[in-house]
Amino acid sequence: MAKRDGTLAKNEKYQFQKLKMCKNCQRYSVLKDPICPVCRKHYKLVHQLVRKSAVKHLFTEAIWVLTGTGMGVIFAPTTQTMYCLAGGTLFYISYIIVTSIFLKGEYHYQLKIRLRKDLRKIQAGIRFDSNLAKEAEREGQLEAAYEKLCEIDDFVYSDEVKIMQLIVLNKLPVRSRVEPELERLIPSSYDKKFVNYALKVLKQNRARFTKRCIAYFSCYRENIMMDFGGDSLISIADTALRMKLYILEFSGFIEEFLEYLPKEHLLRLCSMVEANPNIDWGSLKGNTLRLVERKYSSDSDFHRFFAHLRVIDHA
Ligand SMILES: [Zn+2]
Incomplete structure (x- = not known):
């Protein structure tokens, strides 16, 4: 095809x-x-x-x-x-x-x-293959259907095949024998089936959320907010705190949901900022420390960061 x-x-x-x-x-x-x-x-x-x-x-x-x-x-x-x-x-x-x-x-x-x-015969052949995969899915043979779709996906690069795979994956338990790379399934535009599957994966294994996956959520955050609510975006912003590279890349996105991040992760962000004083964190640094002072002023875990806040405020 x-x-x-x-x-x-x-x-x-x-x-x-x-x-x-x-x-x-x-x-x-x-x-x-x-x-x-x-x-x-x-x-x-x-x-x-x-x-x-x-x-x-x-x-x-x-x-x-x-x-x-x-x-x-x-x-x-x-x-x-x-x-x-x-x-x-x-x-x-x-x-x-x-x-x-x-x-x-x-x-x-x-x-x-x-x-x-x-070319037309090849296209017809792939359509026939796709119908075999759909038939397997209808009969409840989900893993067989997914296997067929992966074989087609190796040959054809299209959103249509990705969406068909996502339909099957959304029906399978995440911890089944099938654990595809999330990045390989990212469609070229917003698709609810992808977001739904990605959020399922996120609950099981945050490590499978790569930079391209976070970028997808950041890019379509308005659609995701409408279809899946703010909690899903908070969990992605939280995932972006895993690595310094991701924090720098998605600092704007993280800032939007800073207020809702769990205490441990906010603590981690503060430690990361403190450990890397030469990095330009933009407005993320000031906003994080101000939030900490407002929300956790009596929490001793955060006290060591307040000195940094004073430095920023006097700058
Ligand atoms: Zn034949």
């Missing part, structure tokens, strides 16, 4: 290793099943078919060269036969060397032609 803009995605060299075709019904597939579900014949790998065809093409040309040489030997005057034979043999050897050098190029050329010619 092509991307929405009609181009084939990801690493093409790797992608086409997976593409198979049933020579009987001309159906393409990217699923692992070795047998065509329509006519029960074995699939052939497309890259092997194309390689065979490239070798066959070059071999046919070599036969023509040999035939020409043979004809030359037969019809040449006797004195010139040896020259003709020697010339023909030399040409034949050179031809074999040159063609083996260009075999790879010929393979890629034929692969490109085949994919262009059969």
Whole structure:
């Protein structure tokens, strides 16, 4: 299947290793099943078919060269036969060397032609594969459905496949055998199914929330606020406190939810700020310390940070 803009995605060299075709019904597939579900014949790998065809093409040309040489030997005057034979043999050897050098190029050329010619058939094949995944999902075989969708996802880079995966993942328990990288599932625009799944993952394992995941939540915070409420955003801002790099990258986002951060995490933020006096924390530093003074003025855990606040206020 092509991307929405009609181009084939990801690493093409790797992608086409997976593409198979049933020579009987001309159906393409990217699923692992070795047998065509329509006519029960074995699939052939497309890259092997194309390689065979490239070798066959070059071999046919070599036969023509040999035939020409043979004809030359037969019809040449006797004195010139040896020259003709020697010339023909030399040409034949050179031809074999040159063609083996260009075999790879010929393979890629034929692969490109085949994919262009059969693009609609490939798209139809992937649609058929997607329908098999949907059928498995409807029958409650969620892990099998997800596996099929992952195989399609390796070949096709589109939001449509990601959303289909998210539908299945939202039905599976997070601690199932299936634990995909969250980052791989990030769609190109706001999608509730992704947010829902990401929040499920967050409850189980915050470490799986990468910079790109936090950036997604920060970018679509208004939509998320409407659909999932403020608590979900507070938990993401809290997650961003895990690393100094994330705090710097998402300082504005963290500031928005500073007020609602749990005490231990606010303490951690203060310690991070105190331990890195040379870093420019922007307004996050002042706002954090002022909040601490307002909310935790009687809490001895925070007292050591008040000296920093006085320095900021006098600056
Ligand atoms: Zn078939």
